Amino acid sequence: MANPIVDIGxxxxxxxxxxxxxxxxxxNTAVEFRDLYLHDLDSADAWKSDDESIVLDFSKVTILIPxxxxxxxxxxxxxxxxxxxxxxxxLRNISKIKAGIIEEELTNGYSR
Amino acid sequence: xxxxxSEYHKRFCARIEWKRRREAQKRANRVRLSKTKRHKRKKxxxxxxxKSLRNAVRRDMFSKYSFTNAPIDVSIVGEVGLxxxxxxxxxxxxxxxCIDSNSSHIRLDLSKCTRLWxxxxxxxxxxxxxxxxxxxVIHRKEYPRISSSSPENMEIETYLIxxxxxxxxxxxxxxxxxxxxxxxxxxxxxxxxxxxxxxxEREITDLVKKYSTFSEEEIxxxxxxxxxEILNNVxxxxxxxHDQGWWLLGQYHKTHKFIxxxxxxxxxxxxxxLITGPQGSEIKDRLGSDPENDCDFIELAFEEKVSGxxxxxxxxxxxxxxxxxxxxxxxxxxxxxxKTCKECGIRLAVFSHNGYIMFNSNGEIELKGSSKERxxxxxxxxxTIPAI
Numbered sequence: 001m002a003n004p005i006v007d008i009g010x011x012x013x014x015x016x017x018x019x020x021x022x023x024x025x026x027x028n029t030a031v032e033f034r035d036l037y038l039h040d041l042d043s044a045d046a047w048k049s050d051d052e053s054i055v056l057d058f059s060k061v062t063i064l065i066p067x068x069x070x071x072x073x074x075x076x077x078x079x080x081x082x083x084x085x086x087x088x089x090x091l092r093n094i095s096k097i098k099a100g101i102i103e104e105e106l107t108n109g110y111s112r
Numbered sequence: 113x114x115x116x117x118s119e120y121h122k123r124f125c126a127r128i129e130w131k132r133r134r135e136a137q138k139r140a141n142r143v144r145l146s147k148t149k150r151h152k153r154k155k156x157x158x159x160x161x162x163k164s165l166r167n168a169v170r171r172d173m174f175s176k177y178s179f180t181n182a183p184i185d186v187s188i189v190g191e192v193g194l195x196x197x198x199x200x201x202x203x204x205x206x207x208x209x210c211i212d213s214n215s216s217h218i219r220l221d222l223s224k225c226t227r228l229w230x231x232x233x234x235x236x237x238x239x240x241x242x243x244x245x246x247x248x249v250i251h252r253k254e255y256p257r258i259s260s261s262s263p264e265n266m267e268i269e270t271y272l273i274x275x276x277x278x279x280x281x282x283x284x285x286x287x288x289x290x291x292x293x294x295x296x297x298x299x300x301x302x303x304x305x306x307x308x309x310x311x312x313e314r315e316i317t318d319l320v321k322k323y324s325t326f327s328e329e330e331i332x333x334x335x336x337x338x339x340x341e342i343l344n345n346v347x348x349x350x351x352x353x354h355d356q357g358w359w360l361l362g363q364y365h366k367t368h369k370f371i372x373x374x375x376x377x378x379x380x381x382x383x384x385x386l387i388t389g390p391q392g393s394e395i396k397d398r399l400g401s402d403p404e405n406d407c408d409f410i411e412l413a414f415e416e417k418v419s420g421x422x423x424x425x426x427x428x429x430x431x432x433x434x435x436x437x438x439x440x441x442x443x444x445x446x447x448x449x450x451k452t453c454k455e456c457g458i459r460l461a462v463f464s465h466n467g468y469i470m471f472n473s474n475g476e477i478e479l480k481g482s483s484k485e486r487x488x489x490x491x492x493x494x495x496t497i498p499a500i
Contacts, residue, residue, distance in 0.1 A: 017340040017344070022348065024343065024344040027307075064336055065344075066341075066444065067445065098332075
């Protein structure tokens with residue numbers, strides 16, 4: 001079965017700039033994004049294999065801030081290191097700057 | 113033939129045991145469910161507690177003002193603003209004379225003023241909005257008056273109209289001919305809604321795309337790592353009473369070849385935000401709570417991973433040493449802003465209540481200090497961006 005491809009800009013929002021409902025205008029938050037598209041990965045069992053799980057297309061995304069990347073992606077550093085996260089969550093059509101933001105947040109981690 | 117009594121007794125005990133296990137399972141499920149509910153309620157509860165605490169701090173801050181002191185005259189000489197180094201001292205002086213004066217009437221003498229830069233206009237708008245807010249909290253019906261003489265330099269007058277300043281402060285004016293272009297400015301206005309944030313962000317980004325010397329990558333860095341982070345900060349901390357308590361002003365200065373962007377809120381400032389937050393006790397032990405240390409709090413926020421957000425990490429006692437409790441990785445926003453400003457060659461200034469810090473285009477601290485009186489009513493982020 002083919003992995004789902006999510007066109008984030010079209011299916012979710014083009015401006016990924018809020019961590020949660022308390023930040024910014026409180027809309028289209030990273031917490032909502034994670035619940036909508038990545039909830040299957042929120043368990044230790046999901047990380048037993050490195051199979052590609054979901055493809056995220058960033059072609060229509062205009063803004064991605066570090067706080068969003070931290071909440072949406074670095075959250076999973078409790079299950080796996082950054083390299084494995086990027087194998088499971090494939091980022092497509094993403095600019096160098098946005099990819100750098102996600103990688104930096106994965107390296108920084110979510111919690112200690 | 114019926115069952116024997118021992119058989120009956122066995123079945124009876126098995127049934128009792130089955131019922132006991134079923135009840136125990138139900139109880140365990142209820143506990144699991146209520147733990148999640150309790151955790152969510154606790155999070156929301158803590159957030160509401162923090163909000164109440166900060167509202168109380170705000171009320172306490174405002175209660176010190178009665179606006180009954182005698183009128184004061186403040187003379188503005190020469191240029192005032194953060195945009196050029198020579199006018200910074202005047203900016204500091206204007207703020208410290210006006211904001212904490214507690215006067216019933218502030219009379220600004222603009223007769224010898226040669227220029228009011230956008231940052232100075234932002235400060236005056238902040239002062240106006242802050243006095244209105246204070247009056248609403250202390251239940252004072254009459255706002256203190258803030259008036260100004262007409263400047264001799266008519267360009268100042270026309271700019272005050274063109275920038276939206278007179279509309280912001282509610283001053284009547286006659287429309288005048290001018291040479292200013294609407295394409296080169298993002299006018300200041302009272303922000304009624306958090307939802308306007310995206311539109312305003314787009315206007316600022318368009319201004320930067322059109323007139324800055326940035327490459328495409330630098331524009332993307334500005335869009336992703338500087339502007340939304342600053343806007344999120346001011347909106348999170350701006351007060352929602354009459355209006356949203358945040359505003360911005362952007363201006364392209366063709367002759368000076370830079371874009372000046374001022375983004376401000378009327379919140380409680382860095383110091384009070386940090387010491388009332390989850391990391392407050394540790395920060396207070398380190399820096400105290402004296403307003404004359406405000407610049408140290410601003411510097412701390414830029415240098416270390418600290419945050420006043422309700423879900424910032426806190427330290428619990430560990431066996432050997434204190435360890436951070438699990439929590440979102442908050443407290444990095446200002447570091448991103450500073451680092452990215454350095455990468456893009458942007459000068460950054462932050463003014464918050466009694467303290468201020470100015471970074472040069474290499475990200476080094478150029479000027480910092482604290483004053484006995486407030487130099488800005490809330491918090492101001494000012495960017496100077498190289499332009500064509």
